[in-house]
Amino acid sequence: MKKFHVLIVGGGSTWTPGLLKSLCVRKETFPIDHLTMVDVDEKRQEVIGEFAKVLFKEEYSDLQFTYTTDLEEAYEQPLDFVFVQMRTGGYAMREKDEKIPLGMGLIGQETCGPGGFSYGMRSIGDMVKLVEHVRATNKDAWILNYTNPAAIVADALKRIYPDDDRILNICDQPENLLRSYGRLLNRDPRSFDPVYFGLNHFGWFTHLYDESGHDLLPELRQLILDGGFRPVDYEQRDQSWLDTYAMVEQIVRDFPDYLPNTYLQYYLYPDKVLEKLDPSHTRANEVMNGREKRVFDACREVATNQSTAGSTVVHNDAHGEFILIVAESIAYNRGDHFIVMVKNEGLISNLPDDAMVEVTASLTANGPRPYAVGEIPVFYKGLIEAQYAYERLTVEAYLENSYSKALQALTLNRTVVSARKAREVLDELIEANKDFWPELR
Structure with a gap:
């Protein structure tokens, strides 16, 4: 069985330990010869990298492993798969993404609304650089991308690299939902055949x-x-995530046709969600003071003790495992079913063909083979078309350095609506992102 060369971009992420554990768990089904982690933040990368050395010594002793902050060193080696989970600007900028809109009475969220717009405008540039770096020496490597906001990133990459069929944008939230359904139904979620x-x-x-x-x-x-809804791993979740999943019951009660993605709460109930958000303490603060601290403290403890025994950070989570089972399906041409982002091209017959939609697909060695959904009802079509227009205008604002398109994008977003508020928050975000965004004119 072939052993793969893998690069993890964003190796200093709090999600990386779970991915590393998943690599160990799945070493027989997805064997790796050489693994490299790269991150531009040296301190974060070192903490996770030293933890990884101990983990692999215990559970994956024949794996060749390195970590680095040298981008050329990372990208110029032969690669089969590149797993991407970048966060341009780090948690410091995430905090601004959330707090600037909240200070103006607008939703402040990582990937939705003005915060998602801000994050997306930062992510596009770094993702383009990544693709250029990888393709300079690895024409055939698969780029599996988690980088958020995935919808905006996926649209940008398809526009810039329309013929690159080895870039696959994925999100673990549908997978998390399927696993949560499995726990609720007491069934194996991998046995489900979802239509999405x-x-x-x-x-x-x-x-x-x-x-x-x-x-x-x-x-x-x-x-x-009857009983509400909780994430599959609710025992490990911060309160804000429990609140997010709890909103599914309200969405289903109001719109019972289908089961929603949890993020729809921000678009369907912005006023209700806004009432619960604290402008002085957002989810970014919750993560920095909660999961981030727990993960990094646990990784340091493992490195100090040179043992993972009793460590709370060593577990196989959905985020880490999902990207691996996706890679396995591609590597071995299995055609397993996953929910992924692809160009519409008639899959949802009454939406634009060039929209990057999220649907169920079989994943093969030649990429995704998506399943058509057909025509969707007017209510859902209307919601999606407005969101599609917002995402497309965001990408065009970046590519064209266009202030007017950025303003149009934010005005269309259901969490903003008001053109006056859209201009106010855009101007504040421009100032906050002056080191990251292109100049908008």
């Missing part, structure tokens, strides 16, 4: 078939209405 449509962080499950072809969605809907 939408944009990233903006979609719905219409059916959830079991091995016999029976649709489990009606039963699941009733379970949610």
Whole structure:
């Protein structure tokens, strides 16, 4: 069995330990010869890198492993897969993405609304640089991208690299939802055959078939209405995530046709969500004071003790495992089903062909083979078309250095609506992102 060369970009992420553990768990099904991690933040990368050395010594002793901040060293080696989870600007900029809109009475969220716009404008440039670096020496490497906001990044990359069929944008939130459904139904989520449509962080499950072809969605809907909804790993989640999943019950009660992606709460109930958000303490603060501190403290402890015994950071989570089972399906031409982002091209027949939609697809050695959804109802079509226009205008604002298109994008966003507020928040975000964004004229 071939052993792969893998690069993790954003190796200093709090999500990396789970990915590294998943590599160990799946070493027989996705064997790796050489793994490199790269991150521009030397301190973060060192903490995770030293943890990784101990983990691999215990569980993956024949793996060749290095970590670095040298981008040329990372990209110029032979590569089969590049796993990307960058956060341009780090948590410091995420905090601004969330707090600047909240200070103006608008939703402040990492990937939605003005915060997502801000983050997307930062992410595009770094993702383009990454693709250029990888393709300079590795024409055939698969780039599996987690970088957010994935919808904006996916649209930008498809426009800039229309013929590069080895860039695949994925998101673990549909996978998290499937695993949560599995726990609620007491079933293996990998046995589900889901039908899903939408944009990233903006979609719905219409059916959830079991091995016999029976649709489990009606039963699941009733379970949610009767008992609420929690993430599969709710014991490890911060309170804000528990609150987010809890909103699914309200969405299903109001719009019972389908089961929603959790992020739809920000677009359907912006006033209700806004009431619960604290402008002085956002999810960025919760992560920095919570998960980030826990992960880095645990990694330092492992490195100090030279042992993972009893460590709370060593676990196989959905984020880490999902990207690996996606890679396995591609590497071995398995054609397994996943929810991924692809160009529409008639999959959702009454949406624009060039939209980067999120649907179920079989993943093969030649890429995704998506399943058509057909025509969707007017309500969902209207929501998606407005969100698609916002995302497209965001990408065009970046590529054309266009202030007017940035203003149009934010005005269209359902969390903003007001052109006056859109201009106010845009001007504040321009100032905050002067070291990251192109100059808008």
